[in-house]
Amino acid sequence: MNTKSLYQEVILDHNRNPRNYGSLDNANRSAEGHNPLCGDHLNIKLNLSRGYISDIVFQGESCAICKASASMMTANVKGKTQADAETLIQEFREMAIGKLEPDGNHHLGRLTVFSGIRDLPTRVKCAILPWHTLHAALNSVATISTEDDDDPMHVSIGNA
Amino acid sequence: MKLVESSLKPLSTSMFNVEHIRTDFPILKLKIDGKPLVYLDNAASSQMPQPVIDRMVKYQTMQHANINRAVHYLSETATTEYEESRRRLKRFINASEDREVIFTSGTTDAINLVAHGYGRKFIGSGDEIILTTLEHHSNIVPWQMLAEENGAKIRVVPINDTGELLIEKYKQLFNKHTKFVGVTHVSNALGTVNPIKQMIEFAHARGVPVLVDGAQAAPHMKIDVQDLDCDFYTFSGHKLCGPTGIGILYGKAALLERMQPFKGGGDMIASVTFEKTTYNTIPHKFEAGTPPIAAAIGFSAAIDYLSAINMSMIAAYERDLINYATEQMRHMPGIRIIGDATEKVAVLSFAIDGVHPHDIGTLLNQEGIAVRTGHHCAQPVMQHFKVPATTRASFAFYNSMNEVDALISGIQKVQKIFS
Numbered sequence: 001m002n003t004k005s006l007y008q009e010v011i012l013d014h015n016r017n018p019r020n021y022g023s024l025d026n027a028n029r030s031a032e033g034h035n036p037l038c039g040d041h042l043n044i045k046l047n048l049s050r051g052y053i054s055d056i057v058f059q060g061e062s063c064a065i066c067k068a069s070a071s072m073m074t075a076n077v078k079g080k081t082q083a084d085a086e087t088l089i090q091e092f093r094e095m096a097i098g099k100l101e102p103d104g105n106h107h108l109g110r111l112t113v114f115s116g117i118r119d120l121p122t123r124v125k126c127a128i129l130p131w132h133t134l135h136a137a138l139n140s141v142a143t144i145s146t147e148d149d150d151d152p153m154h155v156s157i158g159n160a
Numbered sequence: 161m162k163l164v165e166s167s168l169k170p171l172s173t174s175m176f177n178v179e180h181i182r183t184d185f186p187i188l189k190l191k192i193d194g195k196p197l198v199y200l201d202n203a204a205s206s207q208m209p210q211p212v213i214d215r216m217v218k219y220q221t222m223q224h225a226n227i228n229r230a231v232h233y234l235s236e237t238a239t240t241e242y243e244e245s246r247r248r249l250k251r252f253i254n255a256s257e258d259r260e261v262i263f264t265s266g267t268t269d270a271i272n273l274v275a276h277g278y279g280r281k282f283i284g285s286g287d288e289i290i291l292t293t294l295e296h297h298s299n300i301v302p303w304q305m306l307a308e309e310n311g312a313k314i315r316v317v318p319i320n321d322t323g324e325l326l327i328e329k330y331k332q333l334f335n336k337h338t339k340f341v342g343v344t345h346v347s348n349a350l351g352t353v354n355p356i357k358q359m360i361e362f363a364h365a366r367g368v369p370v371l372v373d374g375a376q377a378a379p380h381m382k383i384d385v386q387d388l389d390c391d392f393y394t395f396s397g398h399k400l401c402g403p404t405g406i407g408i409l410y411g412k413a414a415l416l417e418r419m420q421p422f423k424g425g426g427d428m429i430a431s432v433t434f435e436k437t438t439y440n441t442i443p444h445k446f447e448a449g450t451p452p453i454a455a456a457i458g459f460s461a462a463i464d465y466l467s468a469i470n471m472s473m474i475a476a477y478e479r480d481l482i483n484y485a486t487e488q489m490r491h492m493p494g495i496r497i498i499g500d501a502t503e504k505v506a507v508l509s510f511a512i513d514g515v516h517p518h519d520i521g522t523l524l525n526q527e528g529i530a531v532r533t534g535h536h537c538a539q540p541v542m543q544h545f546k547v548p549a550t551t552r553a554s555f556a557f558y559n560s561m562n563e564v565d566a567l568i569s570g571i572q573k574v575q576k577i578f579s
């Protein structure tokens with residue numbers, strides 16, 4: 001098990017001082033993410049113009065893993081195209097469930113600090129929730145829950 | 161055995177040989193990530209001592225067949241052992257008759273049985289069921305399902321900020337529509353022990369029967385259903401060092417006889433034709449199909465094990481444990497104990513400032529410490545304290561004072577990481 005490396009300084013720092021935390025007036029996409037199992041919820045607002053995520057923020061109540069994941073996610077997708085963001089969403093999810101090796105070929109960069117989550121099945125959803133919610137926002141789905149049957153990612157995440 | 165009131169490692173602790181008891185539990189020797197297991201999730205499920213494991217192995221290797229069916233040796237042996245288990249459980253709770261003890265798959269199953277067998281028959285539209293804020297979801301949802309179906313209403317006894325029921329409010333909830341009371345003996349989320357004897361007496365004075373959810377009480381104290389005078393009492397084997405998949409419903413014979421069956425099938429009938437089925441007598445009327453025979457036998461071995469240690473000794477020792485743990489936690493900065501009732505069992509729910517319970521749970525696990533984080537299937541309690549979740553350390557008689565110390569230093573580590 002790799003918990004020690006999970007609660008490392010980067011994650012603790014993003015939990016303490018989350019980036020892009022707050023509200024966005026001119027957002028044209030937003031979504032709410034919930035994990036009813038632990039009560040965590042977060043809200044993502046972003047501005048998508050000409051295929052680029054020009055601005056993105058989040059707000060919510062959650063554990064450190066979820067908050068740090070959201071913070072690092074917003075920092076990573078800001079300024080990227082929608083297509084690039086979708087690639088990161090896909091890769092992050094695969095890393096979290098152990099289907100992508102952190103030292104393999106991918107675009108995750110420092111987001112690999114979350115790779116230890118795959119050894120903690122009960123916490124995988126905490127790390128994925130923000131990505132999950134971003135995916136919903138980009139695809140104009142207003143709310144998602146980690147427990148919804150029609151949640152686009154739930155099926156492949158299973159009961160993780 | 162005299163109860164000792166002072167809190168720090170008092171006399172009763174030394175009279176109770178916890179190290180000796182621990183050797184009965186093979187699982188306690190486990191290492192988690194190289195650290196000795198500190199198992200503090202006993203309210204969710206307790207561990208099984210070797211004599212209980214051995215008893216189940218003996219049944220499975222030398223005594224197993226289906227019960228109540230055949231004349232051969234094994235079937236007779238299994239039937240005898242199964243009924244002997246019922247008798248021991250009867251004695252454990254001091255019921256007056258064997259037939260008042262029904263084997264169920266657990267507490268949840270037992271409450272559903274009563275909601276169906278009693279509720280559907282005797283509670284109707286406009287009738288009221290009193291429950292409390294401290295209930296586990298399993299003593300809420302079956303009643304809500306009933307209410308949704310037949311138009312009955314649910315009334316809820318509130319709690320104060322120490323996590324105790326407001327008994328005056330309870331009394332005020334009664335009116336001519338009140339038909340049933342469901343109350344937990346001990347809160348699983350907070351450890352509060354409810355004054356059920358007084359509550360039962362009040363309900364009975366108004367002709368209202370009471371179901372007591374004893375899932376969190378039976379592991380920690382002597383239960384006497386005749387003294388309590390409860391109409392129904394239920395608990396699960398897996399929280400008393402027994403196996404999963406078994407529990408009991410105690411019910412007063414007169415009530416059980418008037419109830420309708422819950423599940424239909426074999427064993428619960430006296431005779432069947434396609435025109436009419438006559439039901440068997442209690443307890444068999446409520447035990448349709450092949451029961452978990454090995455689990456029932458394991459369950460009775462578990463209560464024998466606990467009785468040999470002595471439930472009063474267990475209660476006294478656990479009181480020392482919780483007093484010691486509470487005393488230490490109370491003085492730690494940044495810790496909030498949730499649920500501080502005067503009467504409570506060895507359950508400690510708490511919050512650490514600025515740290516989410518799930519992070520606490522994961523980090524304590526890293527120290528080998530097993531606690532439960534979440535809403536504990538008691539969301540109304542969480543709503544009262546305005547928290548989505550808590551961290552809960554729940555103790556058993558096989559936990560040591562050293563394990564309390566391990567918990568405390570684990571919490572300090574968590575605080576340091578998040579400082």
Ligand SMILES: Cc1ncc(COP(=O)(O)O)c(C=O)c1O
Nearest residue numbers: 266267268296298348375376396
């Ligand atoms: C107070 C209470 N009631 C009922 C239950 C349900 O017990 P079981 O899951 O064994 O049916 C529990 C178990 O967590 C409990 O703590």
